[in-house]
Amino acid sequence: MVLKVNHLSSGYGNVKIVNDVSLEVNTKEIIALIGRNGVGKTTLMKSLIGHIKSSSGKIYLHDIDITKLSPAKRAALGIGYVPQGRGIFTRLSVLDNLRMGENVGGNPRSTNFERVFQFFPILKERGSQKAGSLSGGEQQQLSIGRVLVGNPELILLDEPSEGVQPNIVQTIGEIIRRLRDEEGLTVLIVEQNLDLIGAVADHCVVMDKGSIVTQLATKDLNNPDVARKYLAI
Amino acid sequence: METFAAVFDVIYQLFDNIGFLILAASGLVIIFGMMGVINMAHGELMMIGAYITAFSYHAGIPAPIAIIFAGIGAGLVGMILERLVIRHFYKQLLSSLVVTWGLSLLLSQGFLIIFGPSILNVPTPFGNFPIGEQTFGIYRLVLFAVAIAMVASVWAIFTYTKFGTRARATMEDPDMANALGVNTGNIYALTFGLGCAMGGIAGGMFALTATISPFFGINYTPLAFITVVTGGSANAISGLISSALSLAGIQTGINNLVNVYIGYVAMIGAAFVILLILPKGISEYIERRKIRVRKVTNK
Ligand SMILES: Nc1ncnc2c1ncn2[C@@H]1O[C@H](COP(=O)(O)OP(=O)(O)OP(=O)(O)O)[C@@H](O)[C@H]1O
Ligand SMILES: [Mg+2]
Numbered sequence: 068m069v070l071k072v073n074h075l076s077s078g079y080g081n082v083k084i085v086n087d088v089s090l091e092v093n094t095k096e097i098i099a100l101i102g103r104n105g106v107g108k109t110t111l112m113k114s115l116i117g118h119i120k121s122s123s124g125k126i127y128l129h130d131i132d133i134t135k136l137s138p139a140k141r142a143a144l145g146i147g148y149v150p151q152g153r154g155i156f157t158r159l160s161v162l163d164n165l166r167m168g169e170n171v172g173g174n175p176r177s178t179n180f181e182r183v184f185q186f187f188p189i190l191k192e193r194g195s196q197k198a199g200s201l202s203g204g205e206q207q208q209l210s211i212g213r214v215l216v217g218n219p220e221l222i223l224l225d226e227p228s229e230g231v232q233p234n235i236v237q238t239i240g241e242i243i244r245r246l247r248d249e250e251g252l253t254v255l256i257v258e259q260n261l262d263l264i265g266a267v268a269d270h271c272v273v274m275d276k277g278s279i280v281t282q283l284a285t286k287d288l289n290n291p292d293v294a295r296k297y298l299a300i
Numbered sequence: 301m302e303t304f305a306a307v308f309d310v311i312y313q314l315f316d317n318i319g320f321l322i323l324a325a326s327g328l329v330i331i332f333g334m335m336g337v338i339n340m341a342h343g344e345l346m347m348i349g350a351y352i353t354a355f356s357y358h359a360g361i362p363a364p365i366a367i368i369f370a371g372i373g374a375g376l377v378g379m380i381l382e383r384l385v386i387r388h389f390y391k392q393l394l395s396s397l398v399v400t401w402g403l404s405l406l407l408s409q410g411f412l413i414i415f416g417p418s419i420l421n422v423p424t425p426f427g428n429f430p431i432g433e434q435t436f437g438i439y440r441l442v443l444f445a446v447a448i449a450m451v452a453s454v455w456a457i458f459t460y461t462k463f464g465t466r467a468r469a470t471m472e473d474p475d476m477a478n479a480l481g482v483n484t485g486n487i488y489a490l491t492f493g494l495g496c497a498m499g500g501i502a503g504g505m506f507a508l509t510a511t512i513s514p515f516f517g518i519n520y521t522p523l524a525f526i527t528v529v530t531g532g533s534a535n536a537i538s539g540l541i542s543s544a545l546s547l548a549g550i551q552t553g554i555n556n557l558v559n560v561y562i563g564y565v566a567m568i569g570a571a572f573v574i575l576l577i578l579p580k581g582i583s584e585y586i587e588r589r590k591i592r593v594r595k596v597t598n599k
């Protein structure tokens with residue numbers, strides 16, 4: 068098991084959002100976390116990387132208790148965080164953005180730009196350009212590529228399809244699968260895009276009002292009633 | 301010869317004024333221009349640099365090395381202040397203003413109590429050279445050269461080093477930088493310390509031209525802020541250079557057409573006008589132009 072979340076609760080100030088969430092992600096799994104807008108998916112992701120403190124519960128990466136570690140330490144242990152909204156450093160060049168990923172996995176000497184360019188050739192082409200001038204799809208690729216420069220084991224992807232044109236969403240889906248199949252990565256992905264979920268997820272975990280309410284097989288989402296119930300569509 | 305001397309005089313003044321503004325602002329351009337901290341105590345860090353320079357010099361250390369000590373000392377003091385005080389007030393403009401103002405009073409009053417109202421000055425080195433009837437101090441030109449060297453190093457550090465990349469990323473989005481494994485606390489302390497070190501070096505350079513007292517900093521803080529704010533933070537370095545050029549240009553021009561005081565007032569007036577027209581400073585305008593030019597050439 069790569070990630071194990073035990074009865075985790077968190078929120079903003081006194082407002083509790085994530086409520087008693089337990090979750091497991093096994094090695095080389097791609098798990099989709101789905102749920103309507105505002106149910107707390109991003110809040111859970113922020114708790115996993117450590118941007119917000121957990122009020123109770125535990126988070127384990129392998130057997131290491133990371134609940135109290137800083138985001139930087141979690142990254143060094145191998146969590147690659149690709150946030151909703153992409154978190155690009157707009158004033159840095161594409162290459163400098165990529166360089167920022169070298170601490171992921173805690174071994175900056177083993178950085179691998181070529182691997183990233185092989186997955187995302189556009190980033191090589193745009194290397195010296197200011198990242199803020201990239202299109203939404205290119206920024207998303209940069210955000211994923213950035214954590215791959217380091218050596219992540221688990222990637223947290225928060226709505227990579229948001230604001231990205233359909234053909235690029237498809238490319239991103241293919242790359243997520245290849246990352247798992249060829250590189251042995253584990254992925255927890257928050258998504259609302261049915262095509263992308265269908266293309267990558269092994270199974271889905273459904274969140275509602277801050278809690279995990281059920282698990283689904285990916286193919287269950289082919290049923291429009293089920294999809295409508297759990298996704299904002 | 302007469303006219304040549306007159307022209308040279310104006311150019312010399314221009315260089316002197318540009319050098320003064322850039323040097324006074326070279327640390328603040330990091331602390332305010334890049335980090336966004338209104339550090340009212342910046343002048344007091346320059347003052348610390350001046351004291352370190354004077355004490356080292358009178359202990360027999362050559363002036364250039366004394367000035368390097370000033371940079372190191374002010375940088376260390378800066379890092380300590382950042383860890384103890386400043387870091388609690390990022391993103392809180394008013395609080396940081398009040399707190400750093402308090403620090404500036406503490407430092408100047410503290411130095412007054414410990415070292416008295418003034419200390420032994422350091423003589424200005426290098427002497428003069430004559431042109432026509434007039435003589436010009438060589439050290440003023442050295443100040444200009446050092447000012448240029450300092451902005452060039454700040455630019456190179458932030459553009460080409462790993463620390464620089466991390467610092468720029470951290471200033472833009474600290475949470476994201478942290479989530480990528482960067483210890484942002486260290487980056488803030490180092491960046492603030494670097495700004496203070498630059499201030500310390502500038503203070504050390506000015507110590508060779510000015511009276512050194514606990515209130516030394518007051519001569520520099522306002523002009524440093526005016527220069528940095530007029531430059532804006534869209535690109536702090538190009539902003540600093542363009543604002544120093546324009547402000548010093550106006551000051552020198554009016555100074556020669558009217559007199560020193562009106563020249564000074566005109567410079568501050570010019571800063572007001574520039575900020576009225578370009579509220580985000582000159583560099584924001586330059587960056588916008590660059591993007592527009594790029595869009596046109598891409599077509
Ligand atoms: N910084 C914040 N401070 C206070 N409340 C917040 C903050 N960010 C989000 N919230 C609230 O927390 C709740 C959950 O938000 P969250 O962003 O986790 O939802 P989400 O499931 O990711 O939604 P979406 O699908 O729209 O991205 C919402 O009610 C939101 O208003
Ligand atoms: Mg979200």
